Amino acid sequence: MSDLIRTIRQDLNEFSADLHLIGSDTLARRHPGEHPDNFGAGVMAEPATPQAAAAIVRWCVENRVPVVPQGGRTGLVGGGVSRPGELILSTARLNGIEAIDPLARTVTVGAGVTLQALQEATAGTGLTPGIDLAARGSATIGGMIATNAGGILAFRNGVMRHQVLGIEAVMPDGSLFSDLTRVLKVSAGPDIKQLLIGSEGAYGFITRAVLKLESFNSMRATALVGVKDATSALALIAHFRAQPALQLEGAELMWRRYFVDSAGERGFDLDWLEGDTAAVLLIEVSAASEAEARTALEEGLADLWEAHELTSGIVSASLDQARRFWALREESDFIYRLHPAAPSYDVSLPPGALDAYVAGLRDRLKAMDPGFDAYVYGHVADGNLHISVIGAGSAEAAVKEPIEDAVYTGVGECGGSFSAEHGVGLEKHRAYLVYGNPARRALAGAIKAALDPRNLFNTGKVPYRAE
């Protein structure tokens, strides 16, 4: 048992039942999540109540021990990485689903609840969280708030910020901030809890939240459609969104190389795909019945086939087949099996700018090295692209900055973002400083100084003091 744990146990004896402390031996037997250094601190506190969380934070403030909040450790930018001398503060035991209110369409949840657990808990009500993403099995509500997660339904329901009505959090001074608002409409002075959304643990440790719920309709049809570009995919999307009797449930675009390699890895038949197809759109709609959804999808594709030069398409014949369609998009691990060092990015642009951006990106990469290429795929309706640069091989480390520049060129200028839904963490420091908004950065630093004057909360992640 480490000295740190022994000291905390003595000092916070009154919270012993509600404050699990875990040392490096135990952590060594757990999976560290998406970043190998998440457990670097070697000490983790798992408070089971907000009060215990506040107590451990107060202890950390008094003893000047930096705090690293962690949720499901699914973050892709190192936002949960911890170092010796720090304390990991985990939401794992703040995992109650407290109140589902079907009339108000809200739910009160502990920050450590996974998205999938919440989806399962609400399934019987005809309602579901308004946000969904591939990491649903491990991503937690607290982490999703801290990173302002986006996912596959953002084009319709907005991002995590638009789902959050209330937040309870331990602030960096150890006080418990409780604003568990359960209504949509609040105009009662500045809405301070907004600062906790998307600040990656730098402004506080989220313990509970109230979220909106949205109607869920399982009467769906799903298709894969070969398109010539993002513009063509967006025309299909607009067509289906304009139909009052349909709801668009998914619109994911995979440019050819991503789609073909993903299909190859999963043994997915490609005979239906025409040879010159530039990209494949996964589109899903819901309607009053599965038959209506399927008919609307088939008729819509037939109507648009020539005008939008669709090359090929298959409509799912079963839920199981639809799941296989989705797996091609969501199971992206193959990227790192085929290209272990592939540097990966997550940008957003106004959808109308996507084609020019992707063409420019490929040109910039080829100009650096004719062997460079990119997997490009993502949430086309809201302009969020995931990009993995491949063919970089062992040269990757040496050319990291030029590749970053190739990816980020033009993104901010058209009103997009160098980080759409993954955050800044450790990995996007340079991007934050070079491609982030300077005025926004300066104000974020001023507020960090006001809320966390000792700079103890997730220190060294979003670089507040690098100006």
Added chain:
Amino acid sequence: MSDLIRTIRQDLNEFSADLHLIGSDTLARRHPGEHPDNFGAGVMAEPATPQAAAAIVRWCVENRVPVVPQGGRTGLVGGGVSRPGELILSTARLNGIEAIDPLARTVTVGAGVTLQALQEATAGTGLTPGIDLAARGSATIGGMIATNAGGILAFRNGVMRHQVLGIEAVMPDGSLFSDLTRVLKVSAGPDIKQLLIGSEGAYGFITRAVLKLESFNSMRATALVGVKDATSALALIAHFRAQPALQLEGAELMWRRYFVDSAGERGFDLDWLEGDTAAVLLIEVSAASEAEARTALEEGLADLWEAHELTSGIVSASLDQARRFWALREESDFIYRLHPAAPSYDVSLPPGALDAYVAGLRDRLKAMDPGFDAYVYGHVADGNLHISVIGAGSAEAAVKEPIEDAVYTGVGECGGSFSAEHGVGLEKHRAYLVYGNPARRALAGAIKAALDPRNLFNTGKVPYRAE
């Protein structure tokens, strides 16, 4: 010409073309809007560019002149009231609609654009702003952002915060903060622009914004339905929201006395209304055609008639009749014709709590004075009630605080808000201090001190320093 105007003209000569300055003589010929003291300062600057706005703010900072931002002056809580020695900063000339992007479903607008002008500008695109409210003809986008406006579509699209993608604003130090993001997904460090939403001009002066647009469907049907309580109305609403082929476009509940007096003032026939009806629900749905919308509405009401003890109902036979239905709800000026001194409130509660709250409110008012009653009406799907206490007559001033207490009792405890969509301004000072969230208030004050250390922006409105 006042000395102040003369001095500003001299000092900011370079901005003369873009900075209109207006004195008390001119202001005396203009309508001051919803509060008679809005023009109290007697001096107004109307910058025509963000740069001119920043210049006049810098001048105010240097000369320690407090700034009062104003938009459409439709605010109901005195948030735009100004006093001698202050300078009114108006968005009136920041009124360009710059870029409608149908693919991205976004629009870039000047802060001084009215909601109605924006609705008209987007009408040809099949898209519309996701927010709508009765004051659409005069309320401006900047003011709606500053008060986090709600309105009649919030239950579906969220409030103003959920519509705003980008903001440009002059901060209290005179710097121009430009975060004109045009995408939904941004996780790139703390989102500072959120502070400007709902802070009623205390953290900055909004000059431009990027807003989301939503699909607009004019194929509608509208009904007035007599219900026995809010719970019954919410059951109807849930029924129609669960139908995939329908969209709920409006759900406004008017308790009996409001509805009967509104109908009386407008000469609206009440023969159809059963005598014991407790409240009337205005419900509007859209579908693939007007006939489908009307059929779905009629069938839904027939299906639910007995189970939910509906007492009476009429479905509109024309757009003109639907407009008359809406006027009963939206044209609420009659309140002040019939009861000039009626104190008015704007609270939100989880919808399931509405009936108990309204019953308790009436009991508390009757206990104070058997002659007291309340008009109650509002956006039932999101739990937002507008309340005017009537029968108080000349006793109103004397009993203002007890009436406030009767209205606000229990609102915060169930996760609601003492101010749903009107803000704090001047009128809700005591409510902010007594019924607001203390932790939220303290942090709002700390951030005010960090952003506006000279306390020059909309001083004396949201009471940051009254702790």
